[in-house]
Amino acid sequence: MTITPFAELACPLDGSALHNKGTSWQCSSGHSFDIARQGYVHLLPVQHKRSKHPGDNKDMVSARRRFLNAGFYQPIADALVSAVFPENVSETCISCLDAGCGEGYYLRYLANNAPSTVHLTLMGLDISKWAVVSAAKQDKIPAWVVGSNANLPVLPGTLDRIMCLFGFPVYPEFARVLRSGGEIVQVDAGPDHLRELREIIYPELKEPPPSIAAAPEGFTSMGTSLVRYSLSIPDKSAIADMLAMTPHMYRAGAEGLARAAELESLAVTVQAVIRRLRKD
Structure with missing residues (x-):
């Protein structure tokens, strides 16, 4: 198995091909994007941002790195x-984008466990600069990019796989950059995911939204699978990390967060739904 960085990048300003020029990526129109010393490139124009620092902050990224590297979500x-x-x-050759890669755990795991006969070209993209910095520090091989799923800086029809884990899929964009027959592998939280934690931090649980049965336009469903297991969180710090890496940290009230902070350990249900969607 060989692994190389994905290189079919597109200029986020005009969509033309970017070419690596040593310490920067440049397009034929003269737009240039410097490669940071950590090894990533920032391809999220200011006009595509909704805030000064979109996505996860440093604390959330650090919590996710500690929690995932501890192996709690390895079955996923x-x-x-x-x-x-x-x-x-x-x-034998597969180009793969992790759309919403966070600090890169799942892309690293994929690279370390891919079939030996496959040549991989890898790219991790996240809207959070802090997440991409963390990912680039941990693995120098993939192309790490600050960008948005809504405007992927990727040339059309150049990807074989897109992974989207607990994120925000943008199917028209995914269809644009996938080759015919390419696939999305989408992972979403199931209705019982972290139920025990949610029962502690919320006054009452909302009914989960209805499951998505139909494939989005331009895609065919290749099947759905379920990952479900019981997880023991051993101490306060791991519970705090689990909470900090979820949206519940900002949705729960002060009383609910205080109850979670008092926990010495916690057993939770992990439930993830995995969908494969093939581009028609």
Whole structure:
């Protein structure tokens, strides 16, 4: 197995091809984007930002790095590998984007557990600069990019897989950059995901939204699988990290967060739904 950085990048200003010029990426129109010393490139124009520092902040990124590197979600990562590389996979070269990569745990895990016969070209993209900085520090091989799923800085028809874990899929953009027959591997929280934690921090639980049955326009469903297991969180710091890496940190009230802070340990249900969607 060989792994190289994905290089079919597009200028976020005019959509033309970007070319690596040593310490920067440049397009034929003269737009230039410097490669940061950590090894990533910032391709999120200010006009595409909704705030000065969109996405996860430093504390959330650090919490996610500690929690995921401790292996608490490894069964999800294993199921992801199986979905990206199904048993009947025949491709020998696969280009893969992690859309909303966070600090890069799942992309690193995929690279470390890919079939030995596959050549991978990898790219991780996140709207959070702090997440991409953390990812680039931990693994120098993939192309790490600050960008948005709504305006992917990727040339049309150049990807074989897009992973989107607990994130925000933008199907028209995903369809644009996938090759015909390319696939989205989407991972979403199931209705019971972290239920025990949610029962502690919220006065009452809302009914989960109805499951999505139909494939989005331009895609065919290739099946759905479920990952479900009981997880023991051993101490206060791990509970705090789990909470900090979820939206619940900002949705829960002060009383609920105080109850969570008092916990010495916690057993929770982990439930993730994995969908494979093939571009028609």
